[in-house]
Amino acid sequence: QVQLVESGGGLVQAGGSLRLSCAASGRAFSRYAMGWFRQAPGKEREFVSAIDWSGGVTNYADSVKGRYTISRDNAKNSVFLQMNSLKPEDTAVYHCAAKLWGSSEIADEYEYWGQGTQVTVSS
Secondary structure, three states, X not given: OEEEEEEOOEEEEOOOOEEEXXXXXXXXXXXXXXXXXXXXXXXXXXXXXXEOOOOOOEEEOOOOOOOEEEEEEHHHOXXXXXXXXXXXXXXXXXXXXXXXXXXXXXXXXXXXXXXXXXXXXXX
């Protein structure tokens, strides 16, 4: 069992930056790939970024590539999402999720989810 708690969301102007954190509790965090997904009001949940269990493989949605960076610290049971050059269309609730071993862009493959943190980007 893995519990996930996100933090770091907030209100920022376009062009600004935020750093999201996801703290995991439970056993064997280092076995889990971690993903970030987001959902805006009235829209489907969408993949943002993922990192495999080792941190050696990362994936990004085209919409965030070059602006977002995912990383993890297995010693601290945490995963991070550095978001730069934010745009109003990045506004959403951001969720972190966990699955064993390899990363994926498919939400249904993730076993555990956090409650989410709101990111709002004003124009």
